[in-house]
Amino acid sequence: MLELVDLSKKFKQMDAVKNLNMFIEKGEIIGLLGPNGAGKSTAISMLSSLIEPTKGDVRFQNKSMIKHPAPLRKVIGVVPQEIALYEDLTAEENMRFFGRIYRLRGTQLKKKIDEVLEQIGLTDRRKDIVKTFSGGMKRRLNIGVAMLHDPEIIIMDEPTVGIDPQSRNYILETVKRLNKEKQMTVLYTSHYMEEVEFLCDRIYIMDKGNLIASGTKDEIKRILSAEKTISIQAERWNDEFIEELKQNPTVNRVTVGEKEITVIIPKEVNMFSAIIRMAENADMELHSVDVQTPTLEDVFLHLTGRALRD
Amino acid sequence: MIGILLAKFKMFLRNPWTFLLFTGMSIGFALIIGGSGLTTISVPVYSEDAAIQQSFISKKLEESEAFTFNWVTENELKEEISAGRAEMGVILLEDDYRFIIGVDSPNRSMLEQTVRAAYTEKLQQENNLAAADAATDAEKEKVLENLQDTMKSPVFEINRSSFRSSDAIIYDDTFHRLFGFTLFFVIYTIAYNVLPILVEKKDGLWDRIILSPVKKWEMYVANLVYSFFEGYLQVLIIFLIFRYWVGVDFHGRFLETLLVLIPYVFSIVALSIFITALVKNAQAFNAIIPIISVSMAMIGGAYWPIEIVESEFLLALSKINPLTYGMEVLNGIAVYGYPLEQVLFPISILLLMGVVLMGVGIHLMERRHV
Numbered sequence: 001m002l003e004l005v006d007l008s009k010k011f012k013q014m015d016a017v018k019n020l021n022m023f024i025e026k027g028e029i030i031g032l033l034g035p036n037g038a039g040k041s042t043a044i045s046m047l048s049s050l051i052e053p054t055k056g057d058v059r060f061q062n063k064s065m066i067k068h069p070a071p072l073r074k075v076i077g078v079v080p081q082e083i084a085l086y087e088d089l090t091a092e093e094n095m096r097f098f099g100r101i102y103r104l105r106g107t108q109l110k111k112k113i114d115e116v117l118e119q120i121g122l123t124d125r126r127k128d129i130v131k132t133f134s135g136g137m138k139r140r141l142n143i144g145v146a147m148l149h150d151p152e153i154i155i156m157d158e159p160t161v162g163i164d165p166q167s168r169n170y171i172l173e174t175v176k177r178l179n180k181e182k183q184m185t186v187l188y189t190s191h192y193m194e195e196v197e198f199l200c201d202r203i204y205i206m207d208k209g210n211l212i213a214s215g216t217k218d219e220i221k222r223i224l225s226a227e228k229t230i231s232i233q234a235e236r237w238n239d240e241f242i243e244e245l246k247q248n249p250t251v252n253r254v255t256v257g258e259k260e261i262t263v264i265i266p267k268e269v270n271m272f273s274a275i276i277r278m279a280e281n282a283d284m285e286l287h288s289v290d291v292q293t294p295t296l297e298d299v300f301l302h303l304t305g306r307a308l309r310d
Numbered sequence: 311m312i313g314i315l316l317a318k319f320k321m322f323l324r325n326p327w328t329f330l331l332f333t334g335m336s337i338g339f340a341l342i343i344g345g346s347g348l349t350t351i352s353v354p355v356y357s358e359d360a361a362i363q364q365s366f367i368s369k370k371l372e373e374s375e376a377f378t379f380n381w382v383t384e385n386e387l388k389e390e391i392s393a394g395r396a397e398m399g400v401i402l403l404e405d406d407y408r409f410i411i412g413v414d415s416p417n418r419s420m421l422e423q424t425v426r427a428a429y430t431e432k433l434q435q436e437n438n439l440a441a442a443d444a445a446t447d448a449e450k451e452k453v454l455e456n457l458q459d460t461m462k463s464p465v466f467e468i469n470r471s472s473f474r475s476s477d478a479i480i481y482d483d484t485f486h487r488l489f490g491f492t493l494f495f496v497i498y499t500i501a502y503n504v505l506p507i508l509v510e511k512k513d514g515l516w517d518r519i520i521l522s523p524v525k526k527w528e529m530y531v532a533n534l535v536y537s538f539f540e541g542y543l544q545v546l547i548i549f550l551i552f553r554y555w556v557g558v559d560f561h562g563r564f565l566e567t568l569l570v571l572i573p574y575v576f577s578i579v580a581l582s583i584f585i586t587a588l589v590k591n592a593q594a595f596n597a598i599i600p601i602i603s604v605s606m607a608m609i610g611g612a613y614w615p616i617e618i619v620e621s622e623f624l625l626a627l628s629k630i631n632p633l634t635y636g637m638e639v640l641n642g643i644a645v646y647g648y649p650l651e652q653v654l655f656p657i658s659i660l661l662l663m664g665v666v667l668m669g670v671g672i673h674l675m676e677r678r679h680v
Contacts, residue, residue, distance in 0.1 A: 050517050073521050080514035088321045100313035101522040129324075145518070 007056035031200030032189040039209040077151030087131040102149035120144040136167025233287040241282035314532035336495040357402040370428035490612035503537040504582035573660035574636035580664040583671035
């Protein structure tokens with residue numbers, strides 16, 4: 001349905017996106033995952049025809065959209081990372097404005113506004129001015145105005161940034177429901193691993209402009225299938241303990257966080273008792289030692305050596 | 311395009327405070343600082359002959375609407391002039407007068423006319439009394455009363471007109487302040503209406519609209535038409551208030567005055583677009599607009615007549631300043647009474663500036679992805 005072929009974007013001397021290849025099928029929820037600065041927003045700006053790529057192609061139904069993006073623009077709805085609304089207008093006036101620019105008029109527009117306001121749970125606040133809304137409500141309206149013209153594909157650029165957990169859950173549920181009930185194709189970018197795990201059928205992981213992994217959740221987790229993760233928590237860290245862990249020949253990787261050390265080891269190795277002994281030798285009091293199955297966060301850690309929100 | 315305009319008008323009606331503030335400031339400054347018949351220029355006056363203070367001359371001077379004559383001692387008069395508290399002073403003699411000039415401003419010739427008119431009238435009155443053979447005070451009073459009654463219904467009237475050199479400068483404080491402050495404050499109103507283009511682009515609103523069937527040129531046209539409308543509405547309101555409330559008659563050229571404001575407002579919209587394209591963000595825009603507008607007002611003749619500026623450099627700068635041409639056009643129509651054809655040159659320059667600045671501004675905005 002929609003395909004990115006060797007898509008690259010260079011800003012002056014910086015490669016924002018390098019040879020990105022990606023496809024989206026109808027009805028899928030695709031996650032584009034990566035830390036801040038990974039190139040996600042640049043990628044979706046190219047995909048939605050807002051910026052022209054330096055190299056590569058965006059193909060919709062097997063036709064290039066680089067020079068003539070009109071057919072693609074007709075079927076996409078974009079939810080930008082910023083709150084792209086007129087804050088001095090009411091929720092309903094914003095809806096009417098964005099509906100009108102998509103050539104909706106009269107009863108059709110009114111019906112659509114009622115429907116979308118219901119979907120995003122803002123019917124009772126429709127007459128209120130947007131600047132009086134909470135962050136979560138603004139985010140919901142930001143999504144709502146992108147749905148007025150019934151897009152086949154909705155592209156969401158980190159739509160839950162800076163909002164409370166309750167509003168975040170509401171948005172995630174709404175996205176899931178739209179996908180299920182309306183067969184809406186969703187491209188969802190985020191640096192929250194749990195959002196992508198909850199929503200997406202397939203995931204693309206980007207870092208520093210490169211695509212570093214792609215596949216279904218299980219396929220990606222299988223990257224670490226030969227390994228397991230041990231999470232160690234303690235009051236304070238001892239350099240001797242960390243050094244001993246790193247020197248251990250069976251350990252594949254050690255990542256030291258503020259309150260947690262993550263150790264990746266081969267699946268068949270049992271290091272539990274060795275860790276306890278190392279802690280005793282280093283005179284260090286452990287809070288917990290937890291052996292986990294790999295998460296997407298672990299995969300990202302494994303692939304880049306950094307946590308997603310570093 | 312209509313949708314964008316409707317949204318802009320709705321937001322204007324909901325939040326008109328910036329517009330009202332600048333409109334109010336234009337009117338306030340023009341009324342308070344300007345002439346408008348509400349303020350006068352203070353002139354210290356002295357005479358060795360104490361009788362002159364009670365004489366016909368003194369009474370005629372008191373009738374002046376433009377000047378307030380304050381009786382002072384000779385030393386006080388000199389001190390006020392040398393300290394710069396007064397532009398000029400007058401020493402009255404029985405049949406003559408002397409000026410002491412501190413600042414050679416256009417007010418000097420106006421003061422000279424006022425004092426000369428008082429002495430001329432005194433001389434006429436003396437000639438009338440001599441012709442009537444009035445010897446006693448009672449006879450003189452009777453003659454003057456009869457003369458005044460007769461003058462109420464004269465036998466015939468003389469309409470006179472005068473010719474002046476094309477180099478002559480006419481300074482009308484009321485018009486100068488009105489035009490100056492109106493053209494100055496409207497820069498802010500227009501600039502702060504163009505600024506949302508920058509903010510909306512940063513906030514992703516423009517991206518949203520670009521993805522819709524609305525064309526990019528429609529987005530620019532809607533925003534610029536709206537900025538033009540608000541700027542023109544402001545100058546229209548100010549001029550209407552001065553015409554019908556304050557009572558400034560624009561020498562019968564009110565409609566033409568409103569008409570020639572159009573190229574100026576257009577050029578300021580274009581200038582605002584150009585500045586918006588050059589700055590990186592709204593903070594930079596907010597910092598730069600007061601600097602540009604005040605500089606434009608200073609070298610464009612909004613605060614003081616451009617004719618008193620002597621620096622060649624400043625005069626050269628004034629040639630690339632839309633406000634200079636705005637003042638020239640308005641003064642040409644309302645003060646000098648020129649026909650429209652005679653102000654076509656500054657109008658053409660304003661239109662040219664508008665087209666060039668708008669073209670370059672939009673091009674820069676698009677290239678820089680502002």
